[in-house]
Amino acid sequence: MIKNLDELIRLSKLKDKKTLAVAAAEDNIVLKAVIESVKQGIINAVLVGNKEKIVQICKDENLNYSNIRILDIKDTKKAAEEAIGLILSGEAHFLMKGMLATSELLKAVLNKAFNMKKGEVLSHVMVYEVPAYHKLLFITDGGMIMNPNINDKIQIINNAIEVTRAFGIDKPKIAPLCAVETVNTSMQATIDAAVLTAMNKRGQIKNCIIDGPLALDNAVSKEAAFHKGISSEVAGDSDVLLVPNIESGNFLGKSLTYFAKAESAGIIVGAICPIVLVSRADSTQSKIYSIALGACL
Amino acid sequence: MIKNLDELIRLSKLKDKKTLAVAAAEDNIVLKAVIESVKQGIINAVLVGNKEKIVQICKDENLNYSNIRILDIKDTKKAAEEAIGLILSGEAHFLMKGMLATSELLKAVLNKAFNMKKGEVLSHVMVYEVPAYHKLLFITDGGMIMNPNINDKIQIINNAIEVTRAFGIDKPKIAPLCAVETVNTSMQATIDAAVLTAMNKRGQIKNCIIDGPLALDNAVSKEAAFHKGISSEVAGDSDVLLVPNIESGNFLGKSLTYFAKAESAGIIVGAICPIVLVSRADSTQSKIYSIALGACL
Numbered sequence: 001m002i003k004n005l006d007e008l009i010r011l012s013k014l015k016d017k018k019t020l021a022v023a024a025a026e027d028n029i030v031l032k033a034v035i036e037s038v039k040q041g042i043i044n045a046v047l048v049g050n051k052e053k054i055v056q057i058c059k060d061e062n063l064n065y066s067n068i069r070i071l072d073i074k075d076t077k078k079a080a081e082e083a084i085g086l087i088l089s090g091e092a093h094f095l096m097k098g099m100l101a102t103s104e105l106l107k108a109v110l111n112k113a114f115n116m117k118k119g120e121v122l123s124h125v126m127v128y129e130v131p132a133y134h135k136l137l138f139i140t141d142g143g144m145i146m147n148p149n150i151n152d153k154i155q156i157i158n159n160a161i162e163v164t165r166a167f168g169i170d171k172p173k174i175a176p177l178c179a180v181e182t183v184n185t186s187m188q189a190t191i192d193a194a195v196l197t198a199m200n201k202r203g204q205i206k207n208c209i210i211d212g213p214l215a216l217d218n219a220v221s222k223e224a225a226f227h228k229g230i231s232s233e234v235a236g237d238s239d240v241l242l243v244p245n246i247e248s249g250n251f252l253g254k255s256l257t258y259f260a261k262a263e264s265a266g267i268i269v270g271a272i273c274p275i276v277l278v279s280r281a282d283s284t285q286s287k288i289y290s291i292a293l294g295a296c297l
Numbered sequence: 298m299i300k301n302l303d304e305l306i307r308l309s310k311l312k313d314k315k316t317l318a319v320a321a322a323e324d325n326i327v328l329k330a331v332i333e334s335v336k337q338g339i340i341n342a343v344l345v346g347n348k349e350k351i352v353q354i355c356k357d358e359n360l361n362y363s364n365i366r367i368l369d370i371k372d373t374k375k376a377a378e379e380a381i382g383l384i385l386s387g388e389a390h391f392l393m394k395g396m397l398a399t400s401e402l403l404k405a406v407l408n409k410a411f412n413m414k415k416g417e418v419l420s421h422v423m424v425y426e427v428p429a430y431h432k433l434l435f436i437t438d439g440g441m442i443m444n445p446n447i448n449d450k451i452q453i454i455n456n457a458i459e460v461t462r463a464f465g466i467d468k469p470k471i472a473p474l475c476a477v478e479t480v481n482t483s484m485q486a487t488i489d490a491a492v493l494t495a496m497n498k499r500g501q502i503k504n505c506i507i508d509g510p511l512a513l514d515n516a517v518s519k520e521a522a523f524h525k526g527i528s529s530e531v532a533g534d535s536d537v538l539l540v541p542n543i544e545s546g547n548f549l550g551k552s553l554t555y556f557a558k559a560e561s562a563g564i565i566v567g568a569i570c571p572i573v574l575v576s577r578a579d580s581t582q583s584k585i586y587s588i589a590l591g592a593c594l
Contacts, residue, residue, distance in 0.1 A: 132556045142476070146484060179439070179547040187443060189544060216551035217578050224555075224578040247486060248544035250476040252552050254513035258521075259429045260556035281514050281521040 001168035003136065005129050005263050005289045008167070012042045012292040019044040020276070020291065021092035023083035023108075024076045026053035027099040028061055029280050033287035034096065035063045042292050046092055048083045049099070050074045076100035080108040084116060087273050094294040096276040109271050121145065121155035122270035124277075125163045126253050127293065130262040133220060137256075138164060138172070138240040142249020143277075144268065150192050153242060154205060157196070159269040160240050161207050166296045172239040174200075175219035176212030177248070181228060183213060189244035196242075208240075209233055216241070216252070257286075265289035267297065298465035300433065302426050302560050302586045305464070309339045309589040316341040317573070317588065318389035320380035320405075321373045323350035324396040325358055326577050330584035331393065332360045339589050343389055345380045346396070347371045373397035377405040381413060384570050391591040393573040406568050418442065418452035419567035421574075422460045423550050424590065427559040430517060434553075435461060435469070435537040439546020440574075441565065447489050450539060451502060454493070456566040457537050458504050463593045469536040471497075472516035473509030474545070478525060480510060486541035493539075505537075506530055513538070513549070554583075562586035564594065 002008055012018075022034055025047035031054065034045050047054055047065075051072035058065040073079040080100060086092035097105045109116045124143030127136055140160045145152055157174060164172040176193035183190045193212030200210035211234035217224035222236030243249035256262035264286050268275040274294040278287040299305055309315075319331055322344035328351065331342050344351055344362075348369035355362040370376040377397060383389035394402045406413045421440030424433055437457045442449055454471060461469040473490035480487045490509030497507035508531035514521035519533030540546035553559035561583050565572040571591040575584040 130556050132558065146476075177544070177548060179443075179543045187543075216548050217555060217576075220555055221578075227577045243548065244544050245542060246476045246484075247474070247541050248548050251474060251513045251540065251545050251549040255549050255552045256556055258514060258517055259427050259553060259559075261429070262556070279514075280524045281518075 005127070005265055008265065008289060008296060009040070009042060009292045012295040015296065017041070017044055018093040018295040019046060019091065020094055020096055020294065021046050021048060021083040021086040022096045022098050023048055023080040023105055024098035024100040025049040026057060028057045029287070030096065030098045030278065031057050031063055032061060033278065033284055033291060035065060035068065036284065037288050037291045038068060039064070040288070042288070043295050046071060046086055048073055048079045048086070076104060077108065080105050084108055084114050087116070088114065094273045094276065094297070096291070096294070102277060105275070109275065116271045118272050119155050119158065119270050121152050121159065122268055123156045123159045124266060124268050125160050126264055126266040127163070127167075128253065128256045128262040128264045130256055130260050132260060135239065136167065137220075137238070139249050139253050140240065140242060142243060142246055142253045143266065144246070146246045148244070150195055153192055153196060154199070155270065157205060157208065157210070157242060160242070162269055163267065163293075163297065164239055166293070169239055172208050173234040173237055174208050174210045174240040174242055175214040175234050175238040176210065176242045177216055177219060178213040178244065179215065181213055181215045181218050181230060189213070192244070211235065214238070263289065265293040267293050269297070302424070302562055305562065305586060305593060306337070306339060306589045309592040312593065314338070314341055315390040315592040316343060316388065317391055317393055317591065318343050318345060318380040318383040319393045319395050320345055320377040320402055321395035321397040322346040323354065325354045326584070327393065327395045327575065328354050328360055329358060330575065330581055330588060332362060332365070333581065334585050334588045335365060336361070337585070339585070340592050343368060343383055345370055345376045345383070373401060374405065377402050381405055381411050384413070385411065391570045391573065391594070393588070393591070399574060402572070406572065413568045413570075415569050416452050416455065416567050418449055418456065419565055420453045420456045421563060421565050422457050423561055423563040424460070424464075425550065425553045425559040425561045427553055427557050429557060432536065433464065434517075434535070436546050436550050437537065437539060439540060439543060439550045440563065441543070443543045445541070447492055450489055450493060451496070452567065454502060454505065454507070454539060457539070459566055460564065460590075460594065461536055463590070466536055469505050470531040470534055471505050471507045471537040471539055472511040472531050472535040473507065473539045474513055474516060475510040475541065476512065478510055478512045478515050478527060486510070489541070508532065511535070560586065562590040564590050566594065
């Protein structure tokens with residue numbers, strides 16, 4: 001089992017080396033992370049985009065691009081489609097967003113002509129190494145789906161299980177998080193949490209243990225769960241926090257980064273290959289972790 | 298200006314001593330915090346509730362209740378109404394929830410016969426002392442209002458300003474938090490954030506500086522704001538984080554407590570007196586801070 005993000009890097013180096021296709025690679029932040037990952041032996045890369053700009057950035061930032069294949073495609077939509085083409089032809093194994101809008105890349109991924117969708121839902125999974133928590137903590141979805149309904153949540157869970165499996169977690173403990181740990185029939189999140197728990201018990205959602213509703217305190221602290229009289233296999237020992245809306249996952253994740261000194265990696269799953277999306281505000285290390293995560297899925 | 302929660306305790310001792318009315322006080326957790334607050338000279342208290350149980354808990358927990366007035370009322374609804382009666386008669390200055398459902402206490406508070414409402418909206422304000430942040434951080438509303446609309450948010454802001462004023466913050470910087478820092482017309486929170494910002498600029502929301510939408514990273518980190526090219530008086534220096542729904546505020550606050558080692562205090566504002574509500578999972582210190590906060594408003 002992988003216990004921290006440095007072990008993820010090590011794992012990525014042990015496996016057959018994967019090739020990352022970067023769509024619209026003319027982005028200094030992205031190029032730095034990709035070329036550093038190539039240098040560390042985590043991945044091979046193909047840069048798809050405006051070659052002139054890519055070369056200029058590499059020169060300006062003192063990045064060694066000599067062994068990296070560059071496909072010169074200036075139009076960002078075409079660059080996205082070409083990167084997807086590399087996946088479909090087997091020349092590359094996963095995607096990364098460069099200097100184009102997320103929506104533009106996802107539009108290409110969701111284009112039926114490419115048949116890149118695996119399930120019904122693409123979702124975003126973050127993994128956090130939090131000093132104050134005893135294991136890696138996965139949060140989903142604070143990045144893509146604004147207000148998932150119960151069916152979306154089932155897909156989000158299955159997508160998350162795909163990620164936890166890469167970390168060697170057999171049966172992740174999944175907490176459908178709510179503002180309270182009891183069912184409140186006027187709070188949809190608590191109703192969904194109860195339903196997901198029942199579906200898990202009846203074998204309708206497999207390969208995990210779901211117990212909710214849980215509030216964040218009892219999901220991550222056995223003591224807090226004890227105070228509330230909660231008996232649960234998940235409480236205090238959650239692997240995955242399933243959040244009810246994008247804001248709640250987003251704030252929770254960012255608070256771990258900014259206030260709890262957590263390291264993190266993130267990935268979009270649900271397509272036939274993982275998609276790496278990094279934010280300018282992420283640390284370079286976090287971007288490399290995300291690339292390694294994509295390589296390990 | 299009050300810079301941390303211990304200063305809040307000191308302030309509460311410098312002011313004229315306030316009297317707390319505890320509704321259905323027969324709760325060991327509540328009694329401990331109240332009697333410790335009385336002992337420390339933060340407040341006077343009147344315990345309204347089942348006297349036999351109150352006395353038994355005090356004996357079991359070794360709490361000195363000798364100088365504390367107890368009104369023996371066994372029915373919890375009546376205890377809530379009697380506690381409110383003490384506020385209306387001027388014998389007590391603020392309320393605390395004991396061994397009754399929050400909904401039962403709030404129902405009594407909202408009962409028109411008592412005329413306890415000041416504005417249209419009661420809301421919950423938390424204040425966090427976060428080691429990794431350079432000032433106190435107020436979060437609202439992660440405790441009461443599930444999905445505030447724009448009008449609710451205006452009231453929530455005004456309620457929060459009442460709390461920041463007690464800390465000597467003249468013009469609090471308020472960040473309407475969203476999952477992104479740009480307006481996305483399909484994300485209501487970003488639309489509301491833009492509207493609140495405009496209303497503040499036009500003087501429709503006074504005594505504060507509002508700038509949004511902001512994501513959590515740029516709301517609390519000048520560096521993250523700089524990376525995103527955001528120029529804002531609020532970015533990186535927020536006093537108040539206005540969250541778009543109960544879950545997002547709730548998870549954010551709890552993550553500060555459980556992962557970022559924050560101390561906290563919380564209060565319900567919007568009625569003619571503050572209402573203290575503590576959770577069993579809160580530390581005793583946090584409960585005392587909440588009582589001191591109520592005494593300072």
